[in-house]
């Protein structure tokens with residue numbers, strides 16, 4: 336989010352500085368890179384946000400590729416969701432957006448699919464991007480080309496406000512361990528799963544995910560397979576990314592676990608038995624920024640001058656393009672369009688307080704006329 340928003344603001348002519356504690360811990364490097372609002376079975380406003388973002392991805396990627404001179408590995412390859420029964424398939428929340436597959440159709444789409452999957456849905460509109468090896472690097476390069484300043488190894492430790500409550504600066508520790516104050520009247524907080532450490536009122540908690548990859552033959556698998564609990568994402572060169580565990584109880588506990596890695600191997604064997612023989616490449620883990628409704632917190636935050644782009648949970652790669660657009664509009668001189676204002680309103684950070692206040696407040700208030 337930090338890179339996507341920095342790039343957008345720089346394109347809009349702003350001077351941007353990115354303060355980053357550790358780039359390698361970002362979930363942006365960890366993710367499988369699925370662009371999957373339909374395969375994930377999203378619903379309500381989150382589905383709408385995901386669909387809007389998916390529409391924008393090709394132009395967003397083209398702009399990053401043009402600025403960076405690097406490819407992002409976008410692959411509009413479609414995603415197949417296999418099911419244990421036709422009834423399960425037909426009850427899937429996004430079934431109406433997919434193409435119905437029987438066993439013969441599944442075998443056509445996924446040669447070598449494990450037994451035990453008699454039904455499926457093909458979401459040809461969903462896809463993937465090679466976030467770990469390509470998109471994140473291209474985004475960094477695009478930011479540098481657009482004049483964004485980076486301070487890597489720099490942890491923001493506290494936000495500072497003036498007497499009126501307006502953001503006045505941040506206290507930070509730099510890569511050499513020195514602490515100092517940086518004045519700032521405007522900032523966007525995009526600290527992923529760690530966001531509530533700076534603003535404890537944000538309802539964001541980590542959900543750990545473990546991953547692994549294998550090297551398959553090129554073209555062995557054309558589509559992403561999104562199984563229950565395990566998914567397989569084939570990159571252009573045959574690398575197969577296998578994800579992911581979902582471990583809310585792990586908190587910020589680092590590292591791989593035998594149980595987590597076993598779960599991935601078992602899921603892999605059920606979905607694509609032949610892939611269990613492919614050579615292993617990498618294993619890694621990271622933290623999804625979870626919110627109570629699994630949607631992000633976007634727009635104005637609880638401190639004047641502080642904007643939010645956090646809590647994207649399982650869909651932050653998908654949602655990066657719309658997030659950058661919305662924050663760019665909210666912070667930019669032109670202001671937001673009616674659609675952008677509606678989306679910002681639906682994902683405002685304090686929507687949960689309104690929901691828990693009782694049945695009479697369940698209808699959200701109308702969207703404000705100005706951003």
Ligand SMILES: Cc1cc2nc3c(=O)[nH]c(=O)nc-3n(C[C@H](O)[C@H](O)[C@H](O)COP(=O)(O)OP(=O)(O)OC[C@H]3O[C@@H](n4cnc5c(N)ncnc54)[C@H](O)[C@@H]3O)c2cc1C
Nearest residue numbers: 336356357362363366367368369491527544650651652653
């Ligand atoms: C296993 C796994 C699989 C996933 N698969 C997908 C997928 O297929 N498709 C999809 O769309 N999404 C996926 N996601 C979700 C996606 O990765 C996240 O939603 C997204 O990366 C969140 O972006 P972010 O910028 O908010 O957080 P991050 O990418 O985690 O970045 C946060 C950054 O903030 C920095 N930071 C934190 N605190 C501070 C501080 N105090 N000072 C300075 N810097 C700080 C961190 O060092 C980090 O670099 C997956 C996530 C995981 C973990």
